[in-house]
Amino acid sequence: MYLLSYIRGDFVYCPVLLVLFSCRTGFYFLLRDNVSRLDALHLVQESFAFIRDFEGEIPGSRREECGNYKEHDLKGAKETAVDMLEVLKDWTPEKMEYEV
Known part of the structure; x- marks a missing residue:
């Protein structure tokens, strides 16, 4: 939910779909085609930086909010x-091209 809260607060111009399966299985991060790959890359990098720097109570971490709260x-x-920021630090939109 950090990512979703961050996206809602900072990129209101950017239609984003963040599909959470559960805290144990991950998520899909989908953007409309009007968002450049560079903007998408920056959004992911900034989201990981937000998590790295976060202090306080984790949203959704109370018993009444999550079955896996512990x-x-x-x-x-x-x-x-921190690990993901290291992986992504030299990424470019060109690295997001995949052969068909």
């Missing part, structure tokens, strides 16, 4: 965000 791990999320 398994929320801000420290682990921050470590993953």
Whole structure:
């Protein structure tokens, strides 16, 4: 939900669909074709930076909000965000091209 909250607050011009399957299976991040690959890449990088820098209570981490509330791990999320920022630091839109 960090990513969804971040997107809603910062990229209101950009139609975004973030489909969460569950906290254990991941999500799809879909954008309309009017969003450039560079903008999409920046959005993902900025979202991981937001997670890396986040302080406070994890949204949805209370018993009444999540069946797996005891398994929320801000420290682990921050470590993953740092790892992903390293992976994405030299990415370009050209690296997002796949052969058909």
